[in-house]
Amino acid sequence: MAQDLAGRVVVVTGASRGIGRRTAQRLGTHRARLAVVARSADALNTLVAELRAAGVECEAFPADVTDPAARAKLVADVVRRFGGIDVLVNSAGTASFAEFTDSTPEILRAVTEVNFFASVEMIRATQPELLRSSLNGRKDGSGWRAAVLNVASTCGRIGVPSLSEHCGSKHAITGFSEAIRLEFAQFDIDVLLVHPSLVTTDDPAKHYIRHAGKVDLDFAGAVSPEYAGERVVEALLSRRRETAVGRDAWWACFGKRAWPRYVRWLMRRKVRKFAQRHPGE
């Protein structure tokens, strides 16, 4: 059932730049009340000033989402400020773009901490508020349902060389989301997945822990963060369970089901090209 976001309290992590920032801006046009989260307080404050100037109710909550104490404080502060939470958008993320052979346990932990554990723990921390929100929707007969939206990745549906840690963490959040979607159905809480393929990041140096990947990331075919943010908000409005953003994402999420051999061939071709460009490595 389509949902109206006007007046709803939406927590957006990763809102200092990229997809999270554009998602917050787009949510503002739907008159959502916004709690924007990231570590960079200055970037959040700039966003808040811009949104408030446009008449949007918005507050910055600078926090490292991998820190349990910071997460608990963040959720308590949002509830104190807005009186509850109706929607959680987990967009905070990181990646390591390089081969597994040169990786370290620390890099694997760092990627998984943000992309998987922090997202899951944000869901755990906000669940009581989301439950309350859906209960109110039942009581007032509005048909409102709270929601969790996880910004996963094409890497959550298909293995991509040079992004092994990212693929592991994004498959984890994808599988986790599918499991809790079934559990949360009884509470009228929707669990949604958005899988972007390549998105032009504001600053790739900030997005990737390592930049040494040998696979060709074709940024010519990348979508803009604005476009990705629009798809996130559309998914929240329509409650589409799974949204692929970009052509590669569509192949990874849906094309693979109908033409698995073709998609396997495409991926093998990518790796063959990779081996030709780096002979002997």
Ligand SMILES: NC(=O)c1ccc[n+]([C@@H]2O[C@H](COP(=O)([O-])OP(=O)(O)OC[C@H]3O[C@@H](n4cnc5c(N)ncnc54)[C@H](OP(=O)(O)O)[C@@H]3O)[C@@H](O)[C@H]2O)c1
């Ligand atoms: N860009 C792509 O090509 C692409 C493709 C597929 C999926 N995705 C996924 O889409 C999501 C957004 O990506 P993006 O392109 O917008 O990346 P981005 O431009 O690098 O932004 C990442 C956001 O996450 C925040 N963040 C990172 N670590 C954090 C932490 N420990 N605590 C709080 N906030 C943290 C960053 O803010 P601070 O640094 O200020 O904390 C920033 O706001 C990620 O989950 C990413 O994996 C991206």
